[in-house]
Amino acid sequence: MAMDEFDIFKNKVHQKIGLDLNKYKEKQLKRRISQFMGRYNSSDFAHFFMLLSSDPELLAKFKDFLTINTSEFFRDIKVFEVIAGIIARLGKKQSLLKIWSAGCSVGAEPYSLAILAEEAGIRSYSILASDYDVNALQEATEGSYTANLLKNIPPSLLDKYFSRNGNKYKVKNILKAKVTFKEHNLLKTPYPGDFDLILCRNVFIYFNQDVQHELIHLFVRSLNPGGYFVIGGSEFIPFPDQYGCKKISACIYQKNTMAETGAPQKSGANRIP
Ligand SMILES: C[S@@+](CC[C@H](N)C(=O)[O-])C[C@H]1O[C@@H](n2cnc3c(N)ncnc32)[C@H](O)[C@@H]1O
Known part of the structure; x- marks a missing residue:
């Protein structure tokens, strides 16, 4: 079966930053990434990967965004x-x-x-x-x-x-x-x-x-x-x-x-x- 655009994107991200996005919940991940892409006027995964590859600052922001860091002392x-x-x-x-x-x-x-x-x-x-x-x-x-x-x-x-x-x-x-x-x-x-x-x-x-x-x-x-x-x-x-x-x-x-x-x-x- 041909890989869709998002699968290709996930594989490229895996190669680039070592985080295997195939292991994350697909729907939730796709929705969140699409929202993030929207902030950079991109709605196309191939185009967005090009942006990530050419801008180390954006790549760092994307990694931060993927790894939701919310925490606090004595949470719960x-x-x-x-x-x-x-x-x-x-x-x-x-x-x-x-x-x-x-x-x-x-x-x-x-x-x-x-x-x-x-x-x-x-x-x-x-x-x-x-x-x-x-x-x-x-x-x-x-x-x-x-x-x-x-x-x-x-x-x-x-x-x-x-x-x-x-x-x-x-x-x-x-x-x-x-x-x-x-x-x-x-x-x-x-x-x-x-x-x-x-x-x-x-x-x-x-x-x-x-x-x-x-x-x-x-x-x-x-x-x-x-x-x-x-x-x-x-x-x-x-x-x-x-x-x-x-x-x-x-x-x-x-x-x-x-x-x-x-x-x-x-x-x-x-x-x-
Ligand atoms: C929401 S925070 C939870 C922090 C803390 N455990 C708490 O409950 O307050 C989720 C953390 O999981 C980390 N994380 C996400 N994927 C990970 C992975 N594959 N390996 C290790 N840590 C990961 C993120 O970087 C982030 O810091």
């Missing part, structure tokens, strides 16, 4: 209340608590997790924070935010973990020291493992169902038995037992322990709180 506060309990319990039981914030955008999510760990008095923990978008990672590394991203943080914690500089609030080093930012394309880069808690929130909603299915398998594989996987408020895992996990509260899933999968128990392997 009720979910974070449950995560606080999980971090406190796991952190007290384990020598090192390993957390991954996948699709971390500008860093609000991993720094929120670091605040929870600090507040729970956890000494030994590490947070890997990854994203495909290097500009977002750059902002995350700087850790300087305007008040609109910080509205869910109580004033006492704001003073404790941020220093104010004009209209910006900068994350203090005590949090920065615990978070490692890394470029990682969920559709391409191999997944690291051995995590107790993984957050991938408001990211895979953009991918088509087959890709979502694949990614959930990969995330669950990256968790230790009994580890937790957190997704966004408008995301959903159908039949979680097919991935070897169960839903424990809104947006939060737990990987089965060795006992639940029927595998022999290793001593110390079951790290359920």
